[in-house]
Amino acid sequence: MKPSTRNLLSTTAAAAILVSTAMAAQADKWKYAFEESLTEVQGVYAQKFKEEIEKNSDHTVQLFPYGTLGESADIMEQAQAGILQFVDQSPGFTGALIPEAQVFFVPYLLPTDQAHLGRFYKQSKAINQDFTKLYAQQGLELLVMFPEGEVAMTTKSPVTGCEDLNEVKFRVMTNPLLVESYKAFGATPTPLPWGEVYGGLQTNIIQGQENPTFFLYSTKIYEVTDHITYAGHNNFTTAVMANKDFFDGLSAEDQKVINDASAAAYDYIVEYQQGLAETELKKIMEAKPEMTVTVLNEEQRSCFKEAAAEVEAKFIEMTGDSGKAILEQLKADLEATRD
Ligand code: 6CS
Numbered sequence: 001m002k003p004s005t006r007n008l009l010s011t012t013a014a015a016a017i018l019v020s021t022a023m024a025a026q027a028d029k030w031k032y033a034f035e036e037s038l039t040e041v042q043g044v045y046a047q048k049f050k051e052e053i054e055k056n057s058d059h060t061v062q063l064f065p066y067g068t069l070g071e072s073a074d075i076m077e078q079a080q081a082g083i084l085q086f087v088d089q090s091p092g093f094t095g096a097l098i099p100e101a102q103v104f105f106v107p108y109l110l111p112t113d114q115a116h117l118g119r120f121y122k123q124s125k126a127i128n129q130d131f132t133k134l135y136a137q138q139g140l141e142l143l144v145m146f147p148e149g150e151v152a153m154t155t156k157s158p159v160t161g162c163e164d165l166n167e168v169k170f171r172v173m174t175n176p177l178l179v180e181s182y183k184a185f186g187a188t189p190t191p192l193p194w195g196e197v198y199g200g201l202q203t204n205i206i207q208g209q210e211n212p213t214f215f216l217y218s219t220k221i222y223e224v225t226d227h228i229t230y231a232g233h234n235n236f237t238t239a240v241m242a243n244k245d246f247f248d249g250l251s252a253e254d255q256k257v258i259n260d261a262s263a264a265a266y267d268y269i270v271e272y273q274q275g276l277a278e279t280e281l282k283k284i285m286e287a288k289p290e291m292t293v294t295v296l297n298e299e300q301r302s303c304f305k306e307a308a309a310e311v312e313a314k315f316i317e318m319t320g321d322s323g324k325a326i327l328e329q330l331k332a333d334l335e336a337t338r339d
Helices: 003-026 041-056 072-080 099-105 114-123 125-136 176-184 194-202 213-218 244-248 252-272 276-287 298-336
Strands: 029-033 060-064 086-088 140-155 169-172 188-191 208-212 227-230 235-243 292-295
Touching: 029 041, 029 072, 041 060, 041 086, 041 140, 041 235, 041 252, 072 086, 072 235, 099 125, 099 176, 099 298, 114 125, 114 140, 114 252, 114 298, 125 140, 125 298, 140 213, 140 244, 140 252, 140 276, 169 176, 169 194, 176 188, 176 298, 208 213, 208 235, 213 276, 235 244
Parallel strands: 029 060, 029 086, 169 188, 169 208, 227 292
Antiparallel strands: 086 235, 140 208, 140 227, 140 235
């Protein structure tokens, strides 16, 4: 073989190795953990996100549903440490890390109208600019926040007003403002991770908790409570983030694949949820016909609404100017996305 031919061949071989190495480097396996099962709202969102990523890139996404890697606080730690590339943690658990995220627990701030919420999370400056900066300070790239449905209280005794919550040990997510809320509603708030809720109700350590309707059915919480009450005081918000170092280290093309997948999964989940509360409530009633369901009227809601002002003041006390600015921006965003 002539020296020039040999050189050409080795150059070609080296180029082939380089290309295959580059291809291999591109096809990454990303890990994504969330706080619910695969068939619950966060899981449905995650599956759609995975499908979009895998359709539009060589990367694959491995999903870790609730329980496989621990509680919400555990998966957040793993995402911050870069062990996970993606994490879904609801602001209900993010209060210690980002106090401003507690804004989602000011009662009656968010509407219960799902169409309005669908526009709001997508267009909100508070979410897409202000919160993005706050999450970035914690090493997280905020990808999306989305609604999971109106929150209902489930209790062992009927609730027709705040007075019925007196002496009720009411489980809340581990969030100081939610504790303040339920104090203001007259209950005895008990912050607990999700894994302790069913057993806590079963053994009467707690006598109430709140969550969106679909979750009351999927987690069988109706088995250990007897009354569902809608006071219209909140909608469940969740958030999906990427580890920021991981995200910043990606090519612009890969970042776009992730942002596009987040947007597609957002539209999908907003649509998926239309009517979900209604169908899941029917299933609860089929499984337990004696369950009572009460939608509080305006008069019955009045004490919860009065408490809201107190909770809002507490939020500002806890978060100062930064929280006040986010609260005002959020209110402006809600106004701007009204029909
Ligand atoms: O209440 C909770 O802790 C849980 N609720 C929902 C709707 N999703 C995950 C979270 O852990």
